[in-house]
Amino acid sequence: MNSDQLIVKASSKFLKKLSIIFLTILLIVLVACGDSVENTPKEDLKPITLTFTKTSRPTYTFIPSRTPVPSDTPTPTMTINPIYMPWLSTAIVVEGTQKVEIRQTREALEKEISQFIIECDGVTQNAQYGSLSPNKGWISTSCGRHDLLVQNKEATKKWLLEFEDFLHPNLQSPGMPGSVHSVFWDEDNSYLYFSTGIGWSGGGTECFSWDVRTGLYRLNLKNGTWVTLVNPSEYFPGDHIAVSPTGRRYVSDINGILITDTYTGEVTQINATGIMAFRWSPDGTKLAYSTSNCNEEGFVIDSSVSVWDAITNEIRIIFATESEVLTPIQWDNNSVLRFESEKYKDLNTIYTLYVFDIIKDEVLFIGPSSLLP
Structure with a gap:
């Protein structure tokens, strides 16, 4: 083999290696572009409003789960969109103040409770704990x-x-x-x-x-x-049962969802299965509830959070997702609802908090539940 043949052969090997390197770099770039984390709800996946009928069941809109971002700790964490920081900062201050008020209220109640003389096992004593009526x-x-x-x-x-x-x-x-x-x-x-x-x-x-x-x-x-x-x-x-804060209505998940008005005696029925939790708004006119569709092994397939409005008699799907259990936690007021998703990943359980204003159709916060005190 002469020197010209050696040069051609060497050049051919070099070009093959260069082609492989170029294709590898291109593949990495394409994968990276397709794996970005979506933190803002898409416009075409807005919550839908459905008019209630006793025979209808809401159609679930499945929104892909947000992908946790690995951190230095074993438990994955989620990046916080800057637009949610104002709500988070305010909530931390408010909840800190509320904790002080709750402690003071509890101490006052303990004094009221201790004034009750009760008899247990033939022994007369001051009550140590319990629940008091509004007039004490x-x-x-x-x-x-x-x-x-x-x-x-x-x-x-x-x-x-x-x-x-x-x-x-x-x-x-x-x-x-x-x-x-x-x-x-x-x-x-x-x-x-x-x-x-x-x-x-x-x-x-x-x-x-x-x-x-x-x-x-x-x-x-x-x-x-x-x-x-x-x-x-x-x-x-047992069954899921909840009484509204005003006492006007109570709900159970027997034969779907049954809502009873204690003033009028009217019973409203919603066709739903797999109820996970009920949460009434402070004024008792809105009922948040979550449902989960689960497999035979007891693992969730999909889940959703809905709100029934007693005034308009409408059901609205607030959020739906797959492979996570959704649970309404509390109402901050009569329009702002907090709910939480629970997802198992490896040996960890990831809890994500969602805060939604149902009047403004606005997501106020999405992030790790652990950020709140």
């Missing part, structure tokens, strides 16, 4: 067992609500853990709404319902009689 004239408390003691401050009227009396026969067994607990005092100090909860130990699947009760009852404080509003559940762990 009634207390519901426990003597450390399953049952609930309800009495007035003068101890002239008192009733003991026994745990087993409010369980379905299917769940009545010796040693069944659980208790009777108060749910809501009406503003006229005439009625106490109460329920029962069944205790358990251990964990559950991703779609396991935690915030549940078995039955809802109303005690007449004048004569000690009570009525059943929601029948006790036949099966563990």
